[in-house]
Amino acid sequence: MKTYRSAVTILFLSAALLVGCSSGGEKANPSVPAYTSDADNSGGTAAAESASVDDYSSAEASASSTSATDGPLTAEGLSDPATEYTVLSIPDDLDELQQEALRAYIAYDRATWEGYRTEDGDLSAVEATTSGDALESYKKSYDEYMSAGQHAEGSFNNSVLRVDMYDEVIHPAAEVTACSDFRSIRIVDSSGNDVTKDGSKVLAAYSISLVRNDGKWTVTSWSRNTASKLCTQ
Template identity: 30%
Template sequence: MRRFHTGSLGLRSAAAGAAALLLACAPLVACSSESDDNPLNIPTYDPEAAASAEASESAAAAEASVSAAASAEAASVVTAESLSTERHVITSIPEGLDEQQTEILKAFVNYDEVTWNIWFTRTGIEDAQPLMTAEAYQRLKNNVDQTVAGHTDGTVRLAVTSVYLTSPDDSPPKATVQVCDDQTDLVDYDADGNDISDPGTLQVRYEIIITMVYEGGTWKEAAEEYLSTNECTV
């Protein structure tokens, strides 16, 4: 927002006052010098013109901001920070991903966040169905059905180490995403609030390869392979 000088013009000469007003008014086109009561032809401040000019500037700035955001989204620009949420934090992603690899990465992160939210809250399993193949979703559903009531607290942290299109000519095309999945901050609670965490299976770091397949116009999770425990870092 532009600022206006509010000092007394009576301490200045008429010429100096006119020059100062011309400088203040020119950028906003908010002054007028045509008046029968203004024999020295000194520009006067027009509040309606000033308000209109400021509104135009604000609208232009907002339009530029929206345009920049749309351009970034169109270019599929992603960062570890932009992919993160409060309790599902992406600590790093590979550099130099092309457009297709970026789409695979975004699909995997979305799937992983949604499925972790199921474990955090023990609700919303239906949200995972469109993000997984039918076989993978059935395995998830079976696991959730066998889990005791309760919830999980904490933050899961993932370092994405590679995104690789393995079989572009297959039908459907396949890709892999390799991650270090740090669950050391997580705590499981039963419905009564008792800590039922298993330090050997929950509060560990897993190196995992996730297989993604292109099905129905989108990338979906199909399988996971655990490579190591407590060896990778995020």
């Protein structure tokens, strides 16, 4: 099984550094605000942004990410119109374990996206879906944005291409391949000014690693593939 050092915080991670997924390139975190071209980054992103801080409470963000594990397993069912997080497509014919891993990835991606949007200091939803290097990296990026008084706005689209399983019997692990679209995301400062970094509005392929412990899946790392031809829309 491939291993990746860290994963989710693309836009924010890059802007402060925020992209991440897939082999053959930078390591970073999907689903989130800032982005740095051709740089190694780790974090959590699940991830993208959308509405302003004033529009959504931390309670709404937490409930929203949790619902990703409860709704129907369809692209529409995994999406969240309230935070402008849209899943465009998911693979067909996934078995039960693959479905679990997919739901866990979406819950992580939505939690990290919503965290960058609200920047209210509540990371409970992120901590529930992320562990290891991915969590530590996300927290660092998140704190940098909070200190700067910045948050994410706009809409985030995500297409899940594959869910590959490893060591299913003893220590289940999964690798999700996805196309994360940051082209409609922006970073805004406390005065409402758009401070989005050049080169952050990208469509990129990511590989997200998850592990299952005590019946619970968490994202542990992610990497971004800078040369991938998978994402073309």
